[in-house]
Amino acid sequence: MKPNKKNIPKTPFKEIVQKDNLATIRIMSFAILFLSFFVYTNTFRNGYVLDDFSVIKENWVVKRGVESIPTIFKTSYRYGYWSSADDLYRPLSLVMFATEWQLWPDNPKAGHVINVLLYSLACVLLFLTLRKIFYKFNVFLPFIATLIFALHPIHTEVVANIKSRDEILSFFFLVLTLNFVVSYIKTLKSKWLLFGVIAYFLAFLSKESAITFLAVIPLVIYFFTDTTIRKNIFITGVMLIPALIFLAIRAKVLANQPEMAFVSSVDNLLVAAPDFITKYATAIKIIGKYIWLLIVPYPLASDYSFNQIPIVGWGNIWVIISFVILISMAVISLWKFKTKHILVFSALFFFITMSLYSNILILIGSSFGERFLFIPSLAFSIAISWVIFKLLKMPFESSLITKPSIFFKVNSIVLVILIPVTIVYSGEIVLRNKDWNSNLSLYSADVVKSPNSAHMRYYYGLVLMKDKALNKEAKVEFPQFLDSAIVQFTIAAKIVPTFADAYDQIGLAYYRKNMNDSALKYYQLALDRNPTKSITYSNMGVIYFNNKQFDKALEVYEKAVKYDPAFSDAWMNLGSTLGTLGKGSEAINAFKKCVEFNPQNALATYFISLTYKGMGDVANAKIYLDKAAQLDSKYLQPQ
Numbered sequence: 001m002k003p004n005k006k007n008i009p010k011t012p013f014k015e016i017v018q019k020d021n022l023a024t025i026r027i028m029s030f031a032i033l034f035l036s037f038f039v040y041t042n043t044f045r046n047g048y049v050l051d052d053f054s055v056i057k058e059n060w061v062v063k064r065g066v067e068s069i070p071t072i073f074k075t076s077y078r079y080g081y082w083s084s085a086d087d088l089y090r091p092l093s094l095v096m097f098a099t100e101w102q103l104w105p106d107n108p109k110a111g112h113v114i115n116v117l118l119y120s121l122a123c124v125l126l127f128l129t130l131r132k133i134f135y136k137f138n139v140f141l142p143f144i145a146t147l148i149f150a151l152h153p154i155h156t157e158v159v160a161n162i163k164s165r166d167e168i169l170s171f172f173f174l175v176l177t178l179n180f181v182v183s184y185i186k187t188l189k190s191k192w193l194l195f196g197v198i199a200y201f202l203a204f205l206s207k208e209s210a211i212t213f214l215a216v217i218p219l220v221i222y223f224f225t226d227t228t229i230r231k232n233i234f235i236t237g238v239m240l241i242p243a244l245i246f247l248a249i250r251a252k253v254l255a256n257q258p259e260m261a262f263v264s265s266v267d268n269l270l271v272a273a274p275d276f277i278t279k280y281a282t283a284i285k286i287i288g289k290y291i292w293l294l295i296v297p298y299p300l301a302s303d304y305s306f307n308q309i310p311i312v313g314w315g316n317i318w319v320i321i322s323f324v325i326l327i328s329m330a331v332i333s334l335w336k337f338k339t340k341h342i343l344v345f346s347a348l349f350f351f352i353t354m355s356l357y358s359n360i361l362i363l364i365g366s367s368f369g370e371r372f373l374f375i376p377s378l379a380f381s382i383a384i385s386w387v388i389f390k391l392l393k394m395p396f397e398s399s400l401i402t403k404p405s406i407f408f409k410v411n412s413i414v415l416v417i418l419i420p421v422t423i424v425y426s427g428e429i430v431l432r433n434k435d436w437n438s439n440l441s442l443y444s445a446d447v448v449k450s451p452n453s454a455h456m457r458y459y460y461g462l463v464l465m466k467d468k469a470l471n472k473e474a475k476v477e478f479p480q481f482l483d484s485a486i487v488q489f490t491i492a493a494k495i496v497p498t499f500a501d502a503y504d505q506i507g508l509a510y511y512r513k514n515m516n517d518s519a520l521k522y523y524q525l526a527l528d529r530n531p532t533k534s535i536t537y538s539n540m541g542v543i544y545f546n547n548k549q550f551d552k553a554l555e556v557y558e559k560a561v562k563y564d565p566a567f568s569d570a571w572m573n574l575g576s577t578l579g580t581l582g583k584g585s586e587a588i589n590a591f592k593k594c595v596e597f598n599p600q601n602a603l604a605t606y607f608i609s610l611t612y613k614g615m616g617d618v619a620n621a622k623i624y625l626d627k628a629a630q631l632d633s634k635y636l637q638p639q
Contacts, residue, residue, distance in 0.1 A: 025131070028143045029124050035422070036150040037120040039429045043112045043160045046437045050302060051163040054081040056097050056111070060568065060597045065102030069095050076254055082564060089250040092205040093165040111162035119159050122172040123150040126378075129179040132186075133224045134342075138394070144418070145385035149378055151425040153297040153432060157370045160436035166207045167374050173203035174213050174375070178220060181235060185225050193238060201242035208250070209375075214243060215352045223345045266454055266496050268367040269306035270359050281314045283359045286368055288322025290354070294373065294380040297425075300432055301449040301456075302442055304368040307495055308453040342386050350379035388417060440467045447488075454495040458502055461488030465509055482509045500530035508539055516543050534564035541573055545580075553577045561593070568598035575607060584615045602631035 048057045061068045061080025068080075072095055077088035097111070104110040123146060130142030149155075158164040180196035183189075203210040218236045221227050227235075265272040273279035286309060293300075312319055329347045336344045355361055357372035366372075388394070392413055435445040443460040450456040462485070469481035476482065486509045493502040507522030520543060526536045537560040544553035554577050560570035575590030588611050594604040609624035628635040 024139065025128075028139075029127060032127050032143075032146055032150055033120050033124050035147070035426070036123045037116055039151065039426045040116040040119065040159050040433060042430055043116060043433045043436065044109055046112055046160065046433070047108045048162065049436055049439055049442055050161055052108070052111075052161065054078055055094070055163045056101070057106070059094075059097075060566065060599070062094060062098045063101055063105075064599055065098055065105075068098050072098060074253060080566070082566065087254060088208070089253055090166045090205070090207055092169055092202065093163075096165060096169075097162075108162060111165075112160075115159055115162055115165055115168060118165070118168050118172060119155075120150075122168060122175065125172065125179065126150075126175050129175050129182070130382075132179060132182045133220060136224075137342075138389070140394075140414075141385050141389055144388060144414075145378075145381045147418070147422070148384055149381040151422060151429065152294075152377055152381065153300060153425055153428040154293055154370055154373050154377055156300060156429055156432040156436065157302065158374045160433050161371075164371055164374075167371055169206035170203050170210055171375055173199045173206060174210055174216075177203060177213065177239075178217065181217060181221070181239075182225070184235070185221065185227055185231075193235070197238060197242050200239055201246060204242060204246035209353075209356050211243060212353050212356060214239060216349060219345065219348055219352070223340045223342075263363055263365055264498075265306050266499055267305060267365050268359070268363060269309060269311060270363065270367050272306060273311050278311060278313050280360065281316065281319045282309070282311050284322050284326065285309075285312060285316065285319045287326060287354065287358055288318060289368070290373055290376075291322075291325065293370070294377055298428065299449045300370060300428075301446045302370075303446060303450055303453050303456045303459065305366070305453050305455040308450045308456070309368060343383055346379040346383040346386075349382075350376050353379070388414065392417075438467070439463045452495065454492040454499055454502070457488045457492040457495065458499070458505070461485040461492065461502075461505060464488060465505070465512070469512070476512050479513065482513055485509050498529050500526045500533055500536070503529065504533065504536045504539065507536070511539065511543060516547070519543060532563040534560040534562075534567050534570060537563070538567065538570040538573060541570075541577070545573070545577060550577055550581055554581065561590075566597045568594045568596075568601065568604075571597070572601065572604050572607075575604070575611075579607070579611055579614075584611050587611050600631060602628050602635060605631060606635050 055078070056062055059078070059080035061071055061075070063080075064071075071079075072091045076086040077090050077094070078086045096114070100107075100110050100114065126149065127142055127146040130145060131139060134142050158167045176199040177196050180192045180199055184192035184196065200210065200213070203213070214236065217239055218232050221232045221235060222229075263271055270279050270282055273282060289309070314320070330351070333344045333347045333351075353376040354372070357364065357369070357376075359367060394414070435442050439459070440463040443456065443463050447456050447460040464481050465485035469476055469478050469485065471477040486506055489502045489506045489509070493499050493506070496502075503522050503526035507519045507526065510516075510522060511519035520540065523536050523540045526533055530536075537556040541553045541556040541560065544550070544556065554574070557570055557574040557577055560567055561574060564570065571590050571594035575587045575594060578584075578590055579587035588608055591604045591608045591611065595601055595608070598604070605624055606628040609621045609628060612618075612624060613621035625635065625637065629637070
C-alpha cells in the first residue's frame with residue numbers, strides 16, 4: 001500500500017538529512033557517477049576538434065605550458081591564437097590546458113578524460129545539491145532530475161569538445177556555490193558563505209555567463225528556504241562581491257584590446273535581419289527551437305549558422321508557437337510566483353540562464369549553439385522529474401520511501417519510463433560521441449544536418465582539403481578532393497557572398513592545384529571583402545616568393561604580421577624573404593618573433609643559426625644550432 005500523505009509530518013531540514021538513508025544516497029550518487037562517466041568513455045579515443053585548435057593545439061600561449069600561467073591571467077581568452085579583438089576572459093580552463101600540455105604534450109586523450117571526469121563529478125555534486133535544495137521533496141525527485149540532466153544528449157558538445165571545459169568548470173562551481181549558500185542558510189555558519197564567495201569567483205574565472213546566477217541565487221533562496229527577504233538581499237549582496245571583483249579584473253585585462261569588430265552574419269544570422277521586428281521574431285523562433293531540442297534532442301549538429309535557420313517574420317507559424325509558449329510560461333510564472341511552485345522556479349531558471357544567449361537582450365557572436373543549453377537544460381530536467389511524480393501520483397513528501405527497493409516496488413512504473421529513456425539517451429550520446437572523433441567525422445556528419453550553413457560548408461571544405469587531399473607531409477596526394485573542397489567553399493560563398501574566408505580557401509585549393517593565377521584571383525577577392533586578413537597576405541606571399549618576386553613577397557608578408565602580430569608562420573616567411581634579400585639582422589628579428597609565438601619551431605631556430613653564421617657571428621650561430629637540436633634531433637651536428 002502507498003503511504004497516506006495525511007499522516008506524514010512536516011519534517012525540518014536537519015531531521016530529514018539525518019533520516020535520509022545513507023545507503024540510498026550512496027547508491028544514487030554512484031549510479032549518477034557511473035552512468036555519466038560510462039556513456040562518454042568512447043570520447044577517450046577522440047582527437048582535437050573544432051575550437052580545440054584555437055584554444056589548445058594552435059594556441060602558442062597554452063603550448064608553452066605552465067610558464068604561461070601568468071600570461072593567461074593577464075590576457076584575453078584567445079590571445080595565444082589571434083591578435084584580433086577578443087572580449088572573452090576565461091583563464092581557469094586555459095590554465096588547465098596549459099598544465100595538461102606540460103604533462104601530456106599534444107595528447108587530446110588527457111583532455112577528454114578530464115572533461116568526462118569533471119562532468120561526472122559535477123553531476124554527482126548537482127544531485128547532492130538538489131537534495132539540499134529540495135529537502136521538502138522525496139529524495140527520488142532530485143535523483144531523477146539529475147539522471148535526466150546527466151544523460152541528456154544535448155550535452156554531448158560540451159563534454160566531447162575539450163574546449164568546452166569552461167562550461168563544465170563554470171557549472172561545477174555554480175552548483176558548488178548554491179550548495180554552500182544553502183549550507184549557510186541551514187547552519188548560519190559564516191564559513192559556508194565564504195566558501196560560496198570563493199566558488200562563485202572561480203565560476204566567473206571559468207566563464208562570464210556566471211553573472212546570471214546573481215538572479216538564480218536569490219530565486220533558489222526564495223523558493224526553497226524560509227529565509228527572510230532581508231536575509232536574501234544580504235546573501236545576494238555578498239555574492240555581488242566576487243562578481244564586481246571579476247568584472248574589474250576583466251575590464252583591466254581587456255582595456256588595451258583593439259576595438260571589437262561588428263558581429264558578422266556568418267556567425268550570427270540575426271545580423272542579416274532586415275529590421276528589428278524580423279530580428280526579434282527570428283530570435284523568438286530560435287528559443288522555441290532550443291525548447292524543442294530539450295524535448296527531442298535529435299538531430300544534433302555542431303553548427304546552425306547562416307542560413308541554416310531562416311530569418312522569418314511574425315507571420316511564421318513557428319514564431320507564433322514559440323511566442324505563445326514563452327509568453328504563457330512568463331505569465332504563469334508571474335501569476336503563480338508567490339506559490340513557490342517548482343514548475344514556476346524551472347521556468348524562471350530557464351529564462352534567467354538563457355537570457356545571455358537569447359540575442360534578445362544583447363547580440364552575441366552566435367545565433368544558436370547546443371552548448372548554450374548546458375545550464376538551462378537543468379530547468380527542463382527538474383520540470384520533467386516533477387511531471388513524472390505528478391502523473392504517476394508518486395509521493396512528493398521527503399519522509400516517504402527513501403529506500404530504492406521500496407520506492408521502485410511501490411512505483412514500478414517509474415522503471416518502465418526511466419529505463420527506456422536512459423537507454424535511448426545513452427545510445428544517442430555514444431553515437432554522437434563518435435561524430436566528435438575528428439573534424440572530418442564531425443563535419444562529414446553535420447554537413448548533412450546543416451546543409452544551408454555557410455560555416456558548415458566551409459568547415460567541411462577544410463577537412464576535405466586537409467585530411468583527404470593531403471598526405472601526412474602536407475603534399476597533395478588525392479587532388480580530386482581539392483575539387484570537392486572548392487565546391488564546398490563555393491557553396492559557402494554563395495550563401496554568404498561577403499565570406500572572405502571561403503574565397504581565401506578557394507585560392508589555397510587552386511594554389512595546391514598549381515593554378516597560381518586562379519589562386520591570386522581568389523586571394524584578392526578575399527582581401528576585397530576583408531583587407532586586414534593576414535592569412536591571405538601570407539598565402540599570396542608564398543606564391544610571390546616561389547616566383548622569385550621577393551619585393552612583392554616582402555610587401556604582403558609585412559602586411560600579414562601587421563594585421564596579426566602573433567602570426568608565427570608569417571614571421572617565419574618574412575624572415576626567409578628578408579634573408580633572401582640580404583637583410584640578415586631584420587631576418588633574425590623576424591625568425592625570433594616566429595619562435596616567440598611558436599617556441600617549438602625548430603626550423604625557425606635553425607634559420608636563426610644559419611643567418612648568424614652567414615653574418616659571421618659564429619658564437620650566436622652555435623647557440624641557436626644547439627637550441628634547434630634540442631627541439632629536433634635532426635639538427636644535431638656529428639661529433
